[in-house]
Amino acid sequence: MIFKPLFPEVLPLADQNVHDFLFNKPARTPDVDYPIHIDALTGVRRTRSEFIDRVRDGATALVAPLSSGGFEIGPNEHVGILSYNCLDYLALMHSLLVVTIPFALLSAYSTTPYEIAHAAKSAKVTRIFVEPSLLQVALQAAQEAGIPEERIHILNGIVKGRKSYAEAIDEVERCGVPRTPVKPADRNTFAYAVFSSGTTGAPKVVMLTHGNVCFSLVQGEMIAKEEPPLPKAMVILAPLPMSHTYGLGLIAFRGFRSPTSLIIFPKWDLELVLEVVPKFRVNGLYLRPSQLHELVHCKNLKKEHFVSVMVIGCGSAYLPPKLALTVQQAIRPGLPVVQGFGMSEIASIALRMLPPSAFGGRVPPDFNAVGLLVAGLEARIILADGSEGGVNEPGELWLRGANISPGYFGDEAATREAFAEGGWFKTGDHFRIDQHGRFYFVDRAKEIFKVADFQVSPTELEDVLRAQPDGLITDVAVAGVPVCSNGVDANEHIPRAWIVLSEKGKQRGGDAVMKLLDEWVRQKLTQYKWVTGGYEVVAQACVAGTLIQFTLGITDLVPGHIDSHVGRWEDVSQGPVGAICGAAGEGYINLRLRRDVVEGSSYLLCVRHARGNVLPMSGFGSKARHRHLWFI
Template identity: 45%
Template sequence: MFRTADPESIKDHTLYIDAISGRKRSFVEFRERIYDAATALSAPPSQGGLGIDGANGEIVGIYSHNCLDYIVLVHALLVITTPISLLSAYATPFELAHAMRTSKVTRLFVQASHYSKALKAAEEVGLPVDRIYVLEGHHDSKKNVQDLIDDVQRSGAPRVAVKPATRDTLAYLVFSSGTSGLPKAVMISHGNIWTTLTASAVTKQTEDKFMNAVPPPSPPIWLLFLPFYHTYGVHMACFRNFISASTYVVVPKWDIELVLRSIQRFAVQVLPLIPSAMHQLVNHELTTKTDLSSIVHVHSGAAYLPPVLAKKMKSFVHNTPLVFEGYGMSEQTLSAARIPIPGMFGTETKVGSVGVLIPGMEARILRPDGSDADVDEPGELWVKGGNVALGYFGNEKATKETFIDGWLRTGDTFKADKDGWLYLKLDSFVDRAKDTLKVSGAQVSPTEIEDCIRAHPDKLVVDVCVAGVSGGRTSDEKNPRAWIVLSDSGRQLGLEKTIGILDQWTRQNLSSYKWLRGGYELVDQIPKSPTGKVLRRVLQDKYEQTATRAKL
């Protein structure tokens, strides 16, 4: 990324801008800060460093909203081949402890305002307080990235060399629920990053030849509010930007008013979005009052984009003839398919398709019996390529179920036409979503919410089922709803009081996007199959039928 043969991409230019302060960091400044930070992390304590060494099993967690030094820290750790655990900035101490325990974090960098929550989680998992550092800003006497750099520079420690990595060297862990269950730590390797970047570079070169839209000036200005602890965000912020020279305006977290102000203030030209954010943008009163004329490209990812929403977005951004979208998941590092530029393969864009395979990918569509489906016949999509993750960290069972002989079972139902265009069977995708929900572009595990409810110390329920119901902002976004069977303690308190206690408990221990906005419902028993599997669909269908009758 920093030793490219393309002279255009190594010319110094403004690489990052802090959306709030306006602070800028050039390409050269950023590159130098990476090597300074890498030295501060890995130099021995005798030279003022932290002595971090991935070869000794070190894994460094990052618990923060977006900021400039988040990106520096990611790259510095890649330089010294020390794996990173990308932890949700919205995690409660309860969630954070689970993630830290799952990813075996040995050091933790946190946002200053998150320190107290991080300390609670660290105490629970046994992480010593002297292994917690601040990313940017200050908290009491804790050192931040700049302090650590100052320490090694005062000691005169020589800069560390880049440590070698192979294709299978672990680069980072990102949390995903995969096709079911609790969030799992997906293992992304240095080779996965390399493959994804190469595919993106080839795609960009090809697309540039077929672009009908006015190309943005060089370097184009992007807006980044996507969380860096998610697959989409970390690639946009840390990796994708080194394919060609670009400038990135960094927004700490989603704030629609700040996003709109930043678009106008910095004349943003490229806007990566998720469908739920796009939905808010096209429906917000300030959008019509904001100058969006600078925007040339709009990208969408992380969830299914309804065509009607894409069409409405285009009506606001007149310079954009299409919204770039595709299909991906964390287990594919970033993506497996992308909609090509019209005319690129002798065809126009096909409505309802997620596109064609990206360079380097293979795919199969399998019937339930394991045989290959025919053209236009639906089946489960399996993909294979250098961007398929190594597996799930510390979870051999889930790895064996999902990663088979180099193939990744996506759990999603697709069909492919004679030209190789892929179509996601949305109703089947939503059916799978009974085990993994998409809320604001983030994965939500019903099992995690159920476990939280069961963990209440007063044991107010004997059984619980959580599933998604209608009411989200887009067609594939569902609101989590809980069906509960009360215990004796719960019955004594009464339904209303029990629900109030449980709701307060989940809000204390779960991130806001996991809250039960779909409500609670008392049932006599949770329907299950003869083998004991919870039949979420039975409860979902009954709820939707009742809701439909109520509307009528």
């Protein structure tokens, strides 16, 4: 069964450069100029017309010859951007779109040369624009990635002996270089790359095209038609990192829906948020769940400072209804708190919560729903046995539409795994769809988990741990384990590792090995990927299969047992199926199944309650339901 949106059909778009779509259409050109970007720290403003001039002059500087003060970037290059948010971050991205040079958004929160070099090599980056505070780590990463030092440029500010984006613009203008025209692009022209772990494995390079971006902008315009009218001069808080799809779509693309002024934050700063919201009379806050959680539990929060706020949006991770209600109680009863569902591979969002007035009031509001399918997308629900699901049947969400990525750059195997025949993208998340077209989040089918709303790949962590040079372990399994913050479940996880010691490791002792492994991880990976959930020495990690994680609402579990179709209970730490990681009372079980044993088979997984009764993995009590897991 194919589910379709309630929106009208989106007609195919003509081929065009994203810049032309946004800025060269009379219908999208405002009658009066307005401040489009405001620096939250300095108060520096840039109007819409000033931004366009900056973009066009920057595009000229990017391709102008070195002899004229430009960078002389060739048509086959890929440019990396490593920076916190700033005004010229936006300008540089749009300058690159003008000349159709693909760019890769390197995360400024990846603080080790190892991670940045890996990302740069994966995206085949040929040069990097970096903010001064990150220059040294960029130079180290460039050396590891084989990028010449002279191709490391400064994005904002001035560093002696190294050309900056701003300096090149000034020099090219002094040399009288004619402005570079907007280069034509079609729907398949590579626009930019972001990094995502997808449904499994290490981070991959997600390709997005000019066609993907233009289509996602049309989707946003159609959503806006179903929402209440906004003020003529909307002011939006923009603390989200533009290296992440949520922040990128909101700030760098949808933020040009006039007339909107964006308050640009270098990075999240709660105290600055509390200062800026009343100062600029902010109308909209778009945050992550963890940021919302921090905001509403801040002792300095005052309701009167938020009287101008008309809407709060939430993305990047699932927003628990309890947290949304807490936000309303802390700021203002009835304040719209909307969420959506999106992924890097979708260019923007796929599901969006809409007000009760949308579609003539045909859809009853439900705070527990993630949202409705946006215009131009189709959806399917795929059950565990591979069959099609219908209304109210939970299963993996597949999506198809013109905003879906063409695949992972340089990784055909991962592309084949995530993108099915007919243009369908497998999200790796389980949803159910009710009779009104509302989508409800069920759980994550994929092994990726989130720490502070950032994706963490168990595979990446396992690979780093195995690479520790002393040969202390022979095997390792990593999974995310649930945590609570300030007594409120924020849907958070932290990494935990189960390790198998080598002979060298046994001689050193478990405690010493754990300390050395932890030092190695902290040296190689960013802080949110550190194994803060601890290490545990086990006899067998069983990492050769698929990780299935279940979070249970009970605390007195006896782990280590499964119930198969054969009807026997086994202690799987000694049995043939896999390993259950966890301890009684922790409220979670991570099961890694050996593919060589279970391939082609179906298992009904259960846990045994401390009082002796058997509970299916996906629920308990009156809500219990069986789950069959197929491995193909």
